[in-house]
Amino acid sequence: SQQGEEDPQALSIQEGENATMNCSYKTSINNLQWYRQNSGRGLVHLILIRSNEREKHSGRLRVTLDTSKKSSSLLITASRAADTASYFCASVGGNKLVFGAGTILRVKS
């Protein structure tokens, strides 16, 4: 499969806790993106981090990128029940965008 890998496959936490998802990719990249998908819906872009950046913040989201390890992590702080969704990383090399298999996050209220 050309897909990247994400772990964990599934994560269940209590509201207010932090959630961390990890992503590994296979080739050199221009940028890495994170998307969210609610059940039965399309994907929604969350954040983009360029290959020369190491960390980026957007609201309750924090993304890190380690190009030497070909890995990225997404941290959602102070999670809410509405954050329940699947989260996908997408590595972009050239004009090729490859999605990971995703992490299913469940936030219990």
Add this chain to the structure above:
Amino acid sequence: EAGVVQSPRYKIIEKKQPVAFWCNPISGHNTLYWYLQNLGQGPELLIRYENEEAVDDSQLPKDRFSAERLKGVDSTLKIQPAELGDSAVYLCASSTPPSGELFFGEGSRLTVL
């Protein structure tokens, strides 16, 4: 501003029947993508267009799948004949520039019986 529009949202067909999906991208987005998403998996690229040119169709099963993007705006993805294994969600996305964020439609869920 209208988002990416896909139709139909759901389609149920018998195997060996043809099916077509339509996508209208966000106005001004030159890059259009068709993705296949199986249950519990991430989207996998079928074809990418730059304007009306298919610039990456390496993952499109050309024996039964075809796509077109006439006039570089909306696009149609066709499967003929459909097989049981084609049951999946077909997602359309658009972007500008090509390596920027993608905007997705709600998807077309295909069930082949």
